[in-house]
Amino acid sequence: MTDSKKKRMSMLDSLATAGTPPAAGSMMSSNRALRSARDAVDAHHVWELDPAEIQDERYSERLDPRDVHDLRASIEQNGQTVPILVRRHPAETNRYLLVYGRRRLEAIRASDRVSKVRALIANLDDTAALRAQVSENTGRRELSYIERALFAQELLDSGFGSQAQIAEVLNVTRSSVSMSISVAKAVGPALAHAIGPAHGVGRPRWEALAKELSDTGIDQDELCQVALDVRTKAAATEQKDEEPRADPSVSAFEAVARHMKKSAARAGGTRPRPKTKALVIDGKTAGAIKKSSRALRLDLTDVDEAFAEWLDARAQDVLQELHDRWRRET
Structure with a gap:
């Protein structure tokens, strides 16, 4: 050669x-x-x-x-x-x-x-x-973390494959794909795009933000505007040939997090806490179901991997079956 x-x-x-x-x-x-x-x-x-x-x-x-x-x-x-x-x-x-x-x-x-x-x-x-x-x-x-999370969700929603197949392609564990997708769904594409990639903001802070969003049910349009205001000011600074003090998307993330804390403080703790029930399979705790005013969240944290794969592949059919049963019974 x-x-x-x-x-x-x-x-x-x-x-x-x-x-x-x-x-x-x-x-x-x-x-x-x-x-x-x-x-x-x-x-x-x-x-x-x-x-x-x-x-x-x-x-x-x-x-x-x-x-x-x-x-x-x-x-x-x-x-x-x-x-x-x-x-x-x-x-x-x-x-x-x-x-x-x-x-x-x-x-x-x-x-x-x-x-x-x-x-x-x-x-x-x-x-x-x-x-x-x-x-x-x-x-x-x-x-960044949120870009990878949205990428994984897009692969799943487009029918590319199961979470296990996506994990193989992305060279990560299935549990990390599952958590990333849950974060991407909680944050939503609109707020994620308003904030931006936020390089340096890792998994724990995004998970905390996602949990706060699920627990409080705060208006995401309001949060999007907070993030966009920060990035608009940063863009105006760049046009004046001034060096930005920080990554605008990181600043937008931090502004959103601060706004959520202030909103929670103004509410004075009057917002009802989500109701949580333990889920049991064969006499053993398998996870929990949490209901708030805006969402119903199912977390299976201790189940057999084979069952998790089975449920992952059939989740849509199982949900449709339960919905049909609900309509018949009510």
Whole structure:
């Protein structure tokens, strides 16, 4: 094998080592996904494609894609050093679907000096393309906790697979996927987008916010406006060429959390506490059901894993059956 061919074949491998390295198990999984994508690349050749020929139909990952102005300037000055990855469109000739490299593609689309995007073309199915997308992004550690949570929920809602299958693709445990999805549902896409990615705000603080939302039933439109006000002020500061003091999305998160505490304090503790009942299976406590004025929450925390998988796959049918039974009995 020639040196040039070796260099081309290792191009995707080098992406896995970019940025801060994740944990060993995550790195191994990311490398496997990227190596699979590398092996599927046609002749390991870097092509120059018309950006208009590339469609982006991927699952969304980011709440707040950063401005690509700086990246565009860098590409115009130094060239595109790292190619994007695409796959052939299954139905349209000379059309491609983006696997990863959205910011590079957007930067070149916005440029009036660069007309072609350098790309590797791979033969990948939907699942393999998703694995490569996730692995490339987790290798660079760009997604925040809430972005990962919304991403997992989108995969579940779109029918991609069960929580166990999503956990396998994302290289995390099924319990973490389950918790992430519960947080994403409690927060909701509107409030999550109003706040933004909030890098640095980890799982415990998002879980606490989600629990407070479920317990208090506060108006989320009001919270969205609080978050948007913070980000609007931050944007005005940037327009004045002033350096923002902190990440606007983190500031928005903290503003929302403070507003919720103030609202709870004004209520003076008069809001009724959610009613909780223990759930028992075969004489053993399996979890709890909590009812508030706005929601009914079911938590199964100590059940057999096989039963959890069974229920996960049939939850919609079971819920419909219970609803039909309720209508018959009432």
